[in-house]
Amino acid sequence: EPEVTQTPSHQVTQMGQEVILRCVPISNHLYFYWYRQILGQKVEFLVSFYNNEISEKSEIFDDQFSVERPDGSNFTLKIRSTKLEDSAMYFCATGTARDFLETQYFGPGTRLLVL
């Protein structure tokens, strides 16, 4: 069964550094999402992306965040200048219009630790 993959699985970075989290969507999926989950808390929507542009972003997704699909396959989340409170598990999810985007398939996540 096709899966969403994410790299790296873990990343430790210093506050103020830039990080790029990568996602490889399921091959025929065209709708992409990033969510985050702070340890012990609920999963929160960050951004949705379709046709090379952001569809919607949450209040969390401020100017330090950006997304792109640089090579037509990978989908990336960049955090420009990390803060301690960015420490979380970041999940990529993808969907297809065939089921009206209702089913979102989540990757295994990248655990980001900002020191």
Add this chain to the structure above:
Amino acid sequence: QQQVKQSPQSLIVQKGGISIINCAYENTAFDYFPWYQQFPGKGPALLIAIRPDVSEKKEGRFTISFNKSAKQFSLHIMDSQPGDSATYFCAASSQDTGRRALTFGSGTRLQVQP
């Protein structure tokens, strides 16, 4: 108004028992209500989902009950097994919002004791 409230926070059930997790929402634009199961170190995986045009959906041991007037829905796990031990999240989405961006509940950690 975007929140989905979930209870209980944690639940311990004996093997063979029934696990019940409840969620409530405010946003009447929500029109799709999935439940996700998450094991430690893994991403959430879709378990079962319902649309508001039906009051109940059953898949194997898992049943969603939906009460549109009360804006509540619940997950019932029949004959709970130790392998069901995981965190369960209810969620909701709207066709009008962010390509169906999911709004998650706070999660319920289920432990099924052998």
